[in-house]
Amino acid sequence: MIYIYNDYGGTHTTSLAAAYHLKQISQSERKLTKEEILNVNYFNKLTKDDFGKIIFHGVDENGDSVYTVGRKSAKFVVQALKDLCQLLQNKHHFHEKIVFSNTSPTVPFVMSIGGFFSRGLKIDFIGVPLLVLGAKQCCDNIYRLVENTKQVGRSSNEAQIIILENEVYKK
Template sequence: MIYIYNDYGGTHTTSLAAAYHLKQLPQSERKLTPEEIMNVNYFNQLTKKDFGKLIFHGIDEDGHSVYTIGRKRNKLVVPALKELTLLLQNRFQINEKFVFSNTSPTVPMVMSIGGFLSRGLKIDSIGVPLLLKGAQQCCDNIYRLVENTKQVAKNPTNENVIILENEIYK
């Protein structure tokens, strides 16, 4: 199975989701510390040139690969990846299940502003504190989103590609 967490930039909520998925963060709904957040691989580190790239984060405890992707505002990226995946699965008889999980619903406004200031305008002195505040606000929702993603993926289905648009998990 291959998990791909996706959102606008691919560097904040997706990186946190991948870290939760890979058990690199505490497996609970508690608020993360600023140090825990800043130590997450790729958190606030990707740039414009990384949009659309699949970023490998690791292999989970069940041997499944975990990736992230920043898709910008383009809602066609995930459907296009689904079609490409189905084509490759049919052409090469690949039986791997793919799970695309959208982390965008977890993003609070303060995180969006912080990301724009830090990644877009390169004003880290204002952007990073806002990002940290936003990450602390949404980390419990991201944790629940990851747990739901894993549960849905484990449910028996005939679908080889699952797309989860998600909602805020409370």
């Protein structure tokens, strides 16, 4: 199975989701620390040149691959990827289940502002503290989103390609 977490930039909530999925960070009753957040692979490290790139994060305990992608505001990117996967499945007998999971609904306003300052304007001394604050606010929702994504992936659903919009996590 392949999991692909996606959102606008592909560097904040998607990176956290991949880290939770791969158990690189663990859920507990406490909020993540600043150090845990800033040490997550790719967190706040991708640039505009990375939009649309599918980034491999690792293989989970079940042997499933975990990826992320920043799609900007173009939600049609996920539909295009779904269509490409269906083409590969039909034409080349590729039968891997693929789950696309949108992490955008978990993004709090403060994280959007932090991302704008840090990634957009390159003003990290303002943006990074806001990103950390936002990550602390949404880490529980991201963890629940990941657990739901994994459950849907494991379900006996006949669908080979699943798109989760995850609106239930909307702030």
